[in-house]
Every structure is written in C-alpha cells, then in structure tokens.
Amino acid sequence: MSRLSAAERALQLTTVCCGLLVAAMLVLMLVLAWPLLHSGQLLSLIGGDWQPAAGRYGIAPMLAASLLLAISAVLLAIPLSLGTAFAAVALAPPFLRSPLMLCVRLMAGIPTVIYGFAAVFALVPLMRQWIGSGSGFTLLTATLVLAVLIAPTMIVFFVGGLRAVPQGYSLAADALGCRPVDKLLYLLLPQAAPAITAGIVMGLGRALGDTMIGLMLAGNSAIMPDSMLSTGRTLTSHIALVIAADFSSMEFKSIFACGIVLYLLTAALVAILRRTLPLPATARP
C-alpha cells in the first residue's frame, strides 16, 4: 500500500475514532455500573427482583418484560409481514406492487412517538373496555402497536430476499406453467429462507430496542409480568424512568446494567445476522 497523504490520514483517523467510540460505550457503561458489578452480585443483579427499598436492584422483571414483549410482537408481526411481502412480490396485481412497497417504506418512517401517542388515546381505552378491568396499559396493548411498528422493517427484508432469486429459476418455473402462487411457495420461499431469518432477527432487534412504545403503553410497574394482560416495564423503559434518581444512588447505577444487557443482546443479534446473510451486513437494504 502506498503512503497516505495528510488528508487520507484524517479520513483514517476519523473512521478509527468513530469505531473506537462504539467499543468505548460499553467500557463507559461498565465503569459506571462497576459498584453494582463489583460487589459480587452479578447473578442477583440479573436474576433478582427490583426492591430498591430493601436494597435489591435486580433487573429480572425488566428483562422478562422486554423479552416477552419483543418475542410476542415478532410472533404477531411475522404473519402480517410475510403476507404483505407475498402480496408485494407476487400476488398483488402488478400495477399495485410498487405503490405497495412505497407505502411500506413510508410506514417505516412514521415516528415511534406518534404510534405511541395515537395508541394512548385510541387503543388504550378500547383495551380497557375489552379487558374489563385495569387501566388498559398492558403488555398486550404495547405488543399490538409494536408489531405494527416493526412490520415494515421485516417486510423490506422479506421482499429483498424473495426478489433476489435468480431470474433463470423464475423463468423456468413460468415455462413449467406455475401459477404465481405456486412459484412463490415452491421456488421463492425456500430460496429466500436466509433473508426471512434475517428479517425476523432484525425485527426482534428493533422490538427489543424500542423505548417509547413500552414506556407509553405497557404500564411500567417493575414487577415480574405473569400474563400478557399484566403491566410491565421493559429494560429500555427502566433506563428512561430511573433517570430522575440521584446520580450516585445504586438505583441509578442499575440503569447502566440495563444498558450493558441491551448492548450485549444487540451484539449477539448482529452476530446471528452476519451468519445468516451471505452478503456483508453493510450491504443490507
């Protein structure tokens, strides 16, 4: 490699600094959560319950609520997204397909806080009536909105995978007299399996990382959720809610533990994504 000029060195320096900052974030959170981690209570921190008055700062209820909310939202979003992707790729009338995808991309751009705001005033009262007791702020309420929120991301991945099937296969299927729906089921869908997995992992990441929907709709009580109709506080909401506490308290330090858990979960999902998708992850849609 030839020697770099000053300007090229500057480019390199900027890139390396930005990259290092990503790693530095984890270190910074570890340092600030150290008093909690250091006292040898790592297990009781991850597995214990949240009783600040009794000196117990476990984040297990939040972890459970986060996972429950994210997984049920993804399970609900999979059929919605798969059906819409089928329509956009093969089943809708051809003139409708690209407007359909434009709408999906627009949906992906709707601010999260707007979904939350609309749901607080329109969905929560409906849920309150339907459940018959309580405030209507439940994990189920948040799940319904979160599924709609993450669906566009998943659709974009699914459509990308279904469209990436080589043209030759597709023409061969046509020549054999396949109906569009047969081609979809027996050619495109099996071929697109890695992209479908990637889309689901992406959706899970978005659902786990979302703050506003859980915060505005799930009720936020820091107890272990026992059903979808109970209230819950996600890891992300916990960070947003404890922020007001005294900076030197142990409660405050626990939010850095939440941050570390979320960071590691994200890194794990990125690792899975890189294994499922053959192309470099930077070339994702």
Added chain:
Amino acid sequence: MRRALGTLTIAFSFAATLLLFAAVLFFVGVIVYRGWSGLAPGLIFGDTRPLDALLLRRQVFDGLFPAMAGTLALMALTMTLAVPAGLATGIYLAEYARGRGKALLSLLFDILAGLPSIVVGLAGLALTIILHRIFPGRIGPCLLISALALAFLVLPYLVRSVQLALESVPRTLRLTAPALGADKLTTIRAVLLPACLPEIAGGIILAVGRAIEDTAVIMLTGAVASAGVPRSLLAQYEALPFYIYYISGQYADPEELQRGFAAALLLLAMCVVMLLAAQLLSTGNPLRRRP
C-alpha cells in the same frame, strides 16, 4: 390439495396486507383527524405576535414555537457534527479500508446501527456525568450533548449510504480519472463523490428523518418540557417529539391535548415529506443506470 394450499396462501396474503394497512391507517387517522382542527394560526405562536417571537423579543408560552426552534437547532447541530464524520468514514471504508481492519470496523458500525437509541442516550448521559465531574457546575444535560449523541446515533446511516454509493459506482466511470493521471484523492473528490451526490443527499435526508423523530436519546440528554427558545449550546431545550411524549402523560386541559395532536401531525408530515424526498433522490440517479 396443492390448489387449496395456493388459494389459502392468496387469502392469507391479502388478509395480512389489509390488516396491516388498516392498523397503520387507524393510528395515522387518529392523529390526522384530531390534529387537523388544531392547525390554527395560534398553534405555533400562541397569543404572541409572530414577529416578536421570531425576533426573540417575547417568549411564547402557549404555542409550539419553542419546541420547533429547539428541534431545528438540534437538527442543525446534529448534522453539522454527523455529516463530516459520516462522509469521512464512508469514504475511508469504501476506498481505503481492506481486509481485517475493514471487517472489524464494519462490525462495529453494524453494532452501532443496531443499538437501541436509549443506549446511545445513556452513553451521552454517562459523558455528561464525567464532564460534570471535570467541570463541576458548568456542564449538565444540554443541547450540545444531545446533538453529539444524536449524531452518533445516525452515523451508521450516513456511513452506510456513502459507502454503498461509492462501492456501486460503475468501473468504467471509476477508471476515467486514474487513466488521466489523477491520484486517488482527486479521483474521489472530482469524480466519485459528484457521481453519487444524489444517493449521499438521500442518505443525509434519511438520517435527518431518523434524528428528528428520536425521543429516547434526547430525554436522557437534555430535552425538557419548558425551557423556551434554546439560548445556548450548554442550555436545556424543548423539542417536538419530547413535547408529544410529555403531553401524552401530562396534559392539563383539552387545549393542551389538542396542541399535542397538532404537534404529532406536524412531526408526521415532516417525516413523510423527508422520506419521500430521500426516496426520489436515491432512485432517480441517471448515472447509476448500468448498460
């Protein structure tokens, strides 16, 4: 049997599409229906005369002006920080980085792209705490810290759009400048960057759209419910998305709620317009049509 499965798939697909669109239309419809009537002249400036408010002669207490000014200042500052860093990083990754270094760097940016925005906000807060220890009483949560954190949040979007645009420049175009004797940096500046300007502009607009709607980062790093128009980089400020979140839980009377819906409608309109613009820019580039 196969026929039945096919028919079932079609029915399922259409039902899913309809259900998803109905759900989105329901939420958007609620915002438009209830926000529309709030789009009155008094929405932004309240009872203050617009000119007085714009010249900062008088504070606006019952309008969206402080929140809009805060969001505008925040976006300007965020993009001032993020665009140079994103351009530099995108160019370096596309044109210089190779092998292991490139793999490691793109892994880090992939993680950054996937991080929940509240974690980025938390890092901003951690930075604030450390700065607060170094300069006691001078630095707290403020506009500057928010902009730094938001810039970091949207950095991967910028990097990715610059890198992808550069890497997809056709070889024929890529070779012209070196053939004329230009060095690498000149080639990038005079040929490659101009050729992918529309994609880069699209990426920047997309990044603004991502930054403008984010609530989690700013609620940890300095956005508050009432601060007036931002007066300094080191002061707390108001912002539209935070205002919307705040109203949803803390509104005192129907008028305030009405203003919340109108603010939501404004934010929604801004995001949709920006997304459409980005879409147009990234699909309409004639240089990108390969033979």
